[in-house]
Amino acid sequence: xxxxxxxxxxxxxxxxxxxxxxxxxxxxxxLVHEVxxxxxxxxxxxxxxxxxxxxxxxxxxxxxxxxxxxxxxxTDPVAKTQVQALDSNCDEFGIxxxxxxxxxxxxxxxxxxxxxxxxxxxxxxxxxxxxxxxxALAAIAMGIGTSEVEHVLATQTLIQKKPxxxxxxxxxxxxxxxxxxxxxxxxxxxxGTAGGTGYxxxxxxxxxxxxxxxxxxxxxxxxxxxxxxCGMVAVDDKTIDYVKGRPYAxxxxxxxxxxxxxxxxxxxxxxVFDKEVHLNAADIEPQVTWGTSPEMxxxxxxSTPSLDDAKDEVQREGWSRAFAYMGLKENTPMQSxxxxxxxxxxxxxxxxxxxxxxxxxVKGRKVADHVKLTMVxxxxxxxxxxxESEGLDKIFxxxxxxxxxPGCSMCLAMNAxxxxxxxxxxxxxxxxxxxxxxxGGRTHLVSPAMAAAAAIxxxxxxxxxxx
Amino acid sequence: MQAFTRLNGLVxxxxxxxxxxxxxxxxxxxxxxxxxxxxxxxFDEWRYxxxxxxxxxxxxxxxxxxxxLNQPRYQGAEIMLARENFGCGSSREHAPxxxxxxxxxCIIAPSFADIFYNNCFKNGILPxxxxxxxxxxxxxxTQSQEGYKLDVDLEAQTxxxxxxxxxxxxxxxxxxHCLLNGLDDIGLTLQQADKIKAYEERRKQEAPWLFx
Numbered sequence: 020x021x022x023x024x025x026x027x028x029x030x031x032x033x034x035x036x037x038x039x040x041x042x043x044x045x046x047x048x049x050l051v052h053e054v055x056x057x058x059x060x061x062x063x064x065x066x067x068x069x070x071x072x073x074x075x076x077x078x079x080x081x082x083x084x085x086x087x088x089x090x091x092x093x094t095d096p097v098a099k100t101q102v103q104a105l106d107s108n109c110d111e112f113g114i115x116x117x118x119x120x121x122x123x124x125x126x127x128x129x130x131x132x133x134x135x136x137x138x139x140x141x142x143x144x145x146x147x148x149x150x151x152x153x154x155a156l157a158a159i160a161m162g163i164g165t166s167e168v169e170h171v172l173a174t175q176t177l178i179q180k181k182p183x184x185x186x187x188x189x190x191x192x193x194x195x196x197x198x199x200x201x202x203x204x205x206x207x208x209x210x211g212t213a214g215g216t217g218y219x220x221x222x223x224x225x226x227x228x229x230x231x232x233x234x235x236x237x238x239x240x241x242x243x244x245x246x247x248x249c250g251m252v253a254v255d256d257k258t259i260d261y262v263k264g265r266p267y268a269x270x271x272x273x274x275x276x277x278x279x280x281x282x283x284x285x286x287x288x289x290x291v292f293d294k295e296v297h298l299n300a301a302d303i304e305p306q307v308t309w310g311t312s313p314e315m316x317x318x319x320x321x322s323t324p325s326l327d328d329a330k331d332e333v334q335r336e337g338w339s340r341a342f343a344y345m346g347l348k349e350n351t352p353m354q355s356x357x358x359x360x361x362x363x364x365x366x367x368x369x370x371x372x373x374x375x376x377x378x379x380x381v382k383g384r385k386v387a388d389h390v391k392l393t394m395v396x397x398x399x400x401x402x403x404x405x406x407e408s409e410g411l412d413k414i415f416x417x418x419x420x421x422x423x424x425p426g427c428s429m430c431l432a433m434n435a436x437x438x439x440x441x442x443x444x445x446x447x448x449x450x451x452x453x454x455x456x457x458x459g460g461r462t463h464l465v466s467p468a469m470a471a472a473a474a475i476x477x478x479x480x481x482x483x484x485x486x
Numbered sequence: 487m488q489a490f491t492r493l494n495g496l497v498x499x500x501x502x503x504x505x506x507x508x509x510x511x512x513x514x515x516x517x518x519x520x521x522x523x524x525x526x527x528x529f530d531e532w533r534y535x536x537x538x539x540x541x542x543x544x545x546x547x548x549x550x551x552x553x554x555l556n557q558p559r560y561q562g563a564e565i566m567l568a569r570e571n572f573g574c575g576s577s578r579e580h581a582p583x584x585x586x587x588x589x590x591x592c593i594i595a596p597s598f599a600d601i602f603y604n605n606c607f608k609n610g611i612l613p614x615x616x617x618x619x620x621x622x623x624x625x626x627x628t629q630s631q632e633g634y635k636l637d638v639d640l641e642a643q644t645x646x647x648x649x650x651x652x653x654x655x656x657x658x659x660x661x662x663h664c665l666l667n668g669l670d671d672i673g674l675t676l677q678q679a680d681k682i683k684a685y686e687e688r689r690k691q692e693a694p695w696l697f698x
Contacts, residue, residue, distance in 0.1 A: 031693075034685045035678060039659035043678060045685055047696050055578065057519035066672070071682070083517065097517040097540055104519050141696065148577040148601060162601055164579035166608035174675045176682060180658065182600075212504055213571040216600055246574065248600050269695035277695045312504050333503045333569060340502070431576075433513045450575060452508045458537045 021287035024253050025184045025219045028159045028284065032142045034176055044179045047141040049171050050127045051078035051114065053105035054433070055146025059169035060108040070112050071175040077136050078109050078116040081126045082433045086396050086423035089119070098434065112172075125399025125425040128152040128366035132236065133399055135265025139254050139281040144171055149366045149449065151242040154251035155235035156258055157284040159219070161248040182249070183293035185218040186286070189226040191300035196482050198376065199234030200368060200447070200466040202226070203241035204306035208316040210296060215247030218294065221286060222252050226300035232261040233372035240367045241449050244313040253285035307353050307479055308451045308464040310341035315451070319469070319481045323351045344453055345461050346441065353479050356463070360444040361386075361393040361474040362456070363467055364423075365430035368447035369398030371405050373467040377447075378411045380471035380485065386419035387477030394421040394436065396428040420474070432457045445473035488610035489668030493592055494637045495564030498554055499628045505568060506575035507602060511584040515540055524580055525587030529555060559632050567624055568595040572613075573602025582609045592638050594645065596621045607661045610668065612640055614655045623651075640666055 022030075034043040056078070063069070070076065083098035085091075093099040102119065109116035117123040123130060128149050131137040137153045143160035144150060146168040153160035167177055187206060207214075220242055222235070230238065235252045242250030252258075259278060262268050269277045304318035315338070317323065323342070326349055329335035342348065347356070363369075363377050374397065386393050395415050397403035403425055406412055412422045429436040430448035432455070438444055440459025447470050448455075451462040465473065472480050515527050517540055526544040531537075533555055535548040549556045555563075566585070572595040573581060582605045585593070593606070594614045606613045616624070627647060628634045637646040640662060645653045664671055690697050 031689075035681045037660060041658065041660055043675065043681070045682070045689070054516050058521050058579075061519070068672070072686075095517075101517050101519055138695065140693075146577060146579075148575065162577040164577055164582075164601060164605035164608060166579060166605065170672050170675065173672045174679075174682065175686075176675060178660065178671060178675065212574055213597060213599070216571065216597060243575075243601075246571065246599060267698075269698060273695050273698070277693070280693060312506075336501075337503050431508075431513050433516065450506075450508065452506045452575060454512055454531045455508050458512070458531055 021289040021291070023184050023286045023290045023292060024157060024221055024251055024284060025159065028140050028142070028157070029181060031140065041178055041180045043176045044142060045176055046144050046171050047075065048137060048143045049076040049168070050131050050136070050143065050145035050150070051076055052082060052127045052147065053080045053101045054082045055165045056108065056168055057101065057104045058165050059172060060112065062169040063172060068173045070114065070172045073113045074115070075175060076114045076172065078105060078114055079124050079127055079130050080105050080119060082427045082431065084119055084426040085434050086426050086428050086436055089424050122400035122404060125402065126366045126369060126427055128240065129369055129398030129402060132156060133265070133401060135262060135268035138262060138268065138277070139258055140284050144177065148243040149240050151248065151250050152236050152240040152366055154239040154242065154249055155232060156262065157251055157254045157281070159249055159251070162243060182219045183217055184221065185215065185294040185296065186221045186223055186292045187296045187298065188224040189222070189298045189300050190224040191226055193226050193229060193300045193303060196305060196468060197303050198466045198468070199230050199237035201303055201306045203238045204308065204313065204316045204464060205303045206298065207241065207245045207313045208306070209298065210245055212244060212312055212314045213246045215242065215245040218247045219249040219251065220245070220247045222250060227252060228255060231372055232257055233370040236370065237367050241313070244449060254281045305466065305469050305482055307469065309345065309347060309353065310338065311344055311451055311453050312341070313449070313451060313464060315341055317353060319353055319479060321353060323347055323349055323353070325349045354481065355478065357389070357443070357478045358445045358473050359391050359442040360438060361390065361470050362429040362444055362446040362448060363394070363470050364396030364398070364428050365448035366398065366427070367449045368467050369396060369402065371402050373447065374402070374406045374411050377467040377471035378414045380468050380482065381418040381420065381475060382414050384418055384475045386474045390474055390477055392421070393419060393474045394423055394429070396423045397425050399425050429456050431455060445470040445479065487608065487668045487670060490591060490610050490612045490640055490665045492639045492641070493564060494635055495592070496560065496562055497565045497567055497628045497634050497636050498560040498563035499567040499625050500554060501569065501625060503569040504571045504574055507573055507578050507581040508575055510573070510581040511578065514538070516578060516580055521583055522587055524584035525589070528584040528588045529553070564590055565592045565594065565636055565638065566590050567621070567628055568593055570595065570597045572598050574599035577601045579605045579608070582606050582611050586611055594621065594624065607665055610665065612638065612665060614638065614645060616645065616653050616655060620653050
């Protein structure tokens with residue numbers, strides 16, 4: 020029987036089936052960071068349990084780590100305690116950890132693929148909703164809570180009900196300058212932040228196949244912003260080429276065997292999906308969010324909506340609150356909105372290709388005078404080193420950007436990098452929720468090139484007009 | 487985990503769609519390595535006029551009087567009425583920990599975000615999905631009748647209003663069983679340890695690179 024990509028990977032991981040239709044699903048890889056794991060390790064200790072398969076988990080601190088002044092260590096004592104707890108838990112239980120100071124340390128969703136820790140056809144979990152990133156490698160990858168982190172540590176499995184499967188087909192050629200990030204925001208604008216609830220999503224079509232692996236990761240990363248825990252892209256030559264030669268990827272005969280298996284990781288031609296969505300690549304413009312939910316998004320050529328366009332009273336209320344929080348009015352052209360800060364980074368957009376795209380916009384230019392802070396935060400120590408070897412750091416610093424050390428940084432502002440109340444930010448991160456980047460801060464989600472261009476001009480601009 | 491069987495409790499209405507877990511418990515409180523103590527910081531930015539910090543004393547903080555959790559008539563609420571896509575965003579289990587620590591153990595909404603919904607069951611919180619029009623009716627009754635209570639019965643899968651109207655809801659058998667009995671599902675899974683080991687042996691033959 021014809022199967023979807025999701026069904027193929029799912030069926031390979033079913034340990035047993037329960038009477039109510041839920042299954043015990045085997046988990047190949049767990050990525051661990053400092054924020055959602057301490058209570059899980061504590062749970063193991065209280066119950067006197069050990070990790071089921073210790074080499075299935077790999078850890079790195081990312082949410083709390085400072086991106087500047089690393090020689091002083093972590094100065095926030097509460098954050099320091101949490102990172103130290105990760106270090107001591109990994110040491111105690113024998114889990115591999117890329118600690119602060121290790122060049123492999125970085126954002127867990129950048130580090131996993133970069134190290135070859137995530138392979139096609141795996142089941143991957145992490146106590147972080149952006150685990151969906153790894154679906155770009157045709158893995159079933161999903162975010163879980165801390166209780167489930169503990170469950171996976173103790174049993175290497177999760178009790179799961181099979182989600183429905185939706186295929187989102189984006190056909191045609193993406194216009195110049197349109198990235199995986201724009202595709203993600205466009206899809207969320209189309210289906211809404213709850214559009215994928217209860218589904219796993221497969222992204223398919225010629226426009227998706229044309230995306231680089233980095234672009235596919237940005238797209239899958241934001242699947243959770245469409246409500247789905249898991250987003251996937253089928254294996255093709257790009258996937259295979261990306262994985263080959265990574266430190267934890269198989270080699271030699273084992274590689275050949277793995278590659279042969281991975282080549283089957285695509286939906287069969289006549290596979291049936293619970294839902295299909297068809298979108299045209301040509302319709303996608305550079306995207307900018309205007310409000311406090313990723314679905315409050317418009318093309319750069321457009322204006323903020325009119326309240327009268329809301330579909331119902333609940334949405335009208337939500338928009339009205341978002342306008343007040345964002346300090347914006349209805350029908351405001353997006354290109355007229357001035358910004359105070361720029362953040363280029365996060366598990367969505369801190370890979371080498373993202374930094375190259377941003378650098379191309381700023382090369383030889385200066386950040387606008389009124390912009391208070393512009394920062395570039397690479398996704399890992401290795402991304403940082405690669406960018407420096409290409410001279411990207413110099414391009415950014417010459418333009419007036421700060422070049423920082425790797426971490427989650429101002430995506431969620433758990434460290435010192437944050438917005439002050441009322442400040443407006445062009446951000447390459449994934450969430451524009453109230454207070455996300457700092458209490459009272461106003462976030463507009465964009466691609467790296469759009470963020471870089473906004474830094475130079477001091478307001479949002481259409482990068483298609485850039486020269 | 488504490489069991490959830492039946493609850494007759496005061497209802498607090500939170501009339502906003504897409505309430506995200508960043509709003510439920512802001513990031514600065516995620517630095518704690520404990521599972522408890524988050525209740526005073528639940529909805530911190532909506533509840534207080536100042537910015538909260540971990541472990542601060544909240545008793546003298548300036549409150550936003552118009553926020554529903556601060557209104558005298560809703561003090562002691564054990565059931566929260568919410569709108570669509572409640573709990574979206576971050577997977578942080580600190581969100582259900584904060585809700586439970588505050589004293590709420592049942593949330594009724596037309597829909598929940600997947601990860602949050604799942605996290606509730608791991609912590610003795612019952613998330614109830616009712617139809618849009620049923621939730622609309624409960625909002626209107628809660629707002630118009632002070633001291634409005636609902637009776638939520640997990641065994642029967644019903645929500646009963648003070649006037650005797652009964653709404654039924656769906657819940658997976660396994661989740662229901664665990665919640666009714668306050669069961670730790672790790673212990674239950676480990677009863678299948680032999681099956682997990684057999685699976686691993688088989689997979690090591692099929693896909694040895696996964697075990698390198």
